[in-house]
Amino acid sequence: MPTPHWTAPVAHAPVGATVPLPGSKSMTNRALILAALAETPARIAGPLRSRDTELMAGALRALGVAIEEDSGGWQVRPDELRGSARVDVGLAGTVMRFLPPVAALASGEVSVDGDPRARERPMGPIITALRALGAGIDDGGRGTLPFTVRGAGSVNGGQVVIDASGSSQFVSGLLLAAPRFEKGVEVRHEGPPVPSAPHLAMTVRMMREAGVAVETEEDLWRAAPGPIRAAEWVIEPDLSNAAQFLGAALVTGGRVTVPGWPVETTQPGDALRGLLGAMGAQVSHGPDGLTVRGPGGFSGLDADLHDVGELTPVLAALAALADSPSRLTGIAHLRGHETDRLAALVTEISGLGGDVRELPDGLEIRPRPLHGGVFRTYDDHRMVMAAALLGLAVPGIEVENPGTVGKTLPNFTESWASMLAPA
Structure with missing residues (x-):
């Protein structure tokens, strides 16, 4: 109401x-994704507690990640990602673009939907990219929410070309999950300039802080497969x-x-x-x-x-x-x-x-x-x-x-x- x-x-x-x-919403939701995909438990200190971050935490919990409150933050304990889940992304761009690559790693179907306006927000580039990388997604040919990610427990990964001129979140979403893809991910952007360059820099920096090998060139980002080591994130x-x-x-x-x-x-x-x-x-x-x-x-x-x-x-x-x-x-x-x-x-x-x-x-x-x-x-x-x-x-x-x-x-x-x- x-x-x-x-x-x-x-x-x-x-x-x-x-x-x-x-705390920063952008940092909190990136930290949640990296912690959920990490090898060992992690703590997020000073996270933002708002609708967008609660939606992200709720989505990851639905996939089997344990996220518990403590006095000044969240304790995150990663686990095998499970399917048979329904995820509400609300109107949060970070959730609707960051969560599907994670859901593709789950074992089973993950239904993704959000607020009415969320169904109008651009999603086609990340849906198309995930399919090219080996993930199964049923969106009824719309290129928007709602859709179902048919997780197979793993994603092949590899090279993909997208137009990220609608949102830098398309690139960040692919990169954040890339270390768990078998071949990692190389994302090349083709199209008008990608907006919000600082947010892409934030993604790369936080991934490197978690021990992920990330290389960047103009309009190209490459994240190698390997472990994610997230001990503690202190949110600005x-x-x-x-x-x-x-x-x-x-x-x-x-x-x-x-x-x-x-x-x-x-x-x-x-x-x-x-x-x-x-x-x-x-x-x-x-x-x-x-x-x-x-x-x-x-x-x-x-x-x-x-x-x-x-x-x-x-x-x-x-x-x-x-x-x-x-x-x-x-x-x-x-x-x-x-x-x-x-x-x-x-x-x-x-x-x-x-x-x-x-x-x-x-x-x-x-x-x-x-x-x-x-x-x-x-x-x-x-x-x-x-x-x-x-x-x-x-x-x-x-x-x-x-x-x-x-x-x-x-x-x-x-x-x-x-x-x-x-x-």
Whole structure:
């Protein structure tokens, strides 16, 4: 059941807050896959507990992997993967793209389905690739969910060519399971550029940390067969989920600090340093974390967001409140995300009086005075975050189904209220 509308609170003064963030969804779900396929038990410290990660844990449990809670994380005990299972991927791209290669290693059939919108999200490249590598999949010829993976206990593996321009997750999903395939996997991409390069770098780095031999060239990734050794994963804070909090410093002319911001990371959210700086923020990184200060007015942004598309909704909201126009490009692939994010942002910001035009690969935003109204979220967590940011400066924004933000950031509205509370 959708939750009632949430009235996005208005900021009546500059914010001055330190906002701790839960763990990275992207790192948590990659760690779960690697731990489930490892030789020995592993621990995941500081994982994100949200709908997307619970769906991943639930899917792996359905395949026979033991995942148990402890005081600060999860204990994962791998076991022989079993079939005769039903898996719900919800609307989680990481689950729908990472889980099928694992299911192909199970002994028996695994039925995979998700939310209604999940049946519209691109899946064809990974289905076709798995068939080419020796896995059996019955999708009724649709190339989308739902489908059944006919696991045979092993997968031959080898070389495969795919078009991963719709999502880097197609490559990551194949790589993460590749060490358990008899010949490993060599993935070659042919097509327009693969989006979200930092997420691919994250996959490669985490696999190498688990002892897997991974080689990369331009548009080619090769993972050798062999053991996965995962002892403990320490999950970084989710930097993409920092976007709206750091953006609040710009909107209000205040200060927000996110503690625990890593000095070096593969997370796409680290690009916020440069992107917010380009809009006029004062950005500093030190022992206390990453701090953003707003100068009391900020400019628009002209940026190619191809590698960091997940930041688009919040950056679009900021752009609608800026002092000059913005042009956000390189993000045509967002039409296949939790919703068609480009169309959704045009519709909802325009519905509040904004001037947003959809481009072939992005958005053009011209700031105009905005007014209150209902902001629909399309079951997309990042639309809730964008709406909250707009609400800081625009009274009367009613956010539809704010509970959908639990996909990656449970308790978001409470954290938002806490950030706005007087010191």
